[in-house]
Amino acid sequence: MPAPRTPSQDTATDLVRWAAFSCVLVPVVLVWYGTSLAGAAGTAFGLAAVTAVCRILLRQSERGAARLREEEEAPRSGHRQRGGTGGHRGGRHSGGNTPVA
Incomplete structure (x- = not known):
């Protein structure tokens, strides 16, 4: 049975x-x-x-x-899943929720 x-x-x-x-149709119409x-x-x-x-x-x-x-879909073996808070690394971070002037 086929997939x-x-x-x-x-x-x-x-x-x-x-x-x-x-x-097939276009050359027939052209000849017609x-x-x-x-x-x-040549067109065909x-x-x-x-x-x-x-x-x-x-x-x-x-x-x-x-x-x-x-x-x-395949699970990645050997890779640590990062999730939740702190999943992103690097970049500049200000100290908490202080506004930047």
């Missing part, structure tokens, strides 16, 4: 499908309106190239986002 798809993966898949559909077959074929090739590059970049972005999510 469940996240909404972002479904969106990316839908986007690539629509782009592939346009790679009188553009040469060579011109329509250009659209296919742009679609392929966009698909590669989209998949790369999805992998990066998944990796980032995994890093955020």
Whole structure:
């Protein structure tokens, strides 16, 4: 059974499908309106190239986002968690709540 798809993966898949559909539809419309077959074929090739590059970049972005999510969810071993008061260090501190003139 395949793994469940996240909404972002479904969106990316839908986007690539629509782009592939346009790679077929646009040249057909161009030929219908009188553009040469060579011109329509060149357009189809250009659209296919742009679609392929966009698909590669989209998949790369999805992998990066998944990796980032995994890093955020995984507990960090060996790191001390700082929290509460005194968690921030450094910088200039005035003595208590005295106003600065």
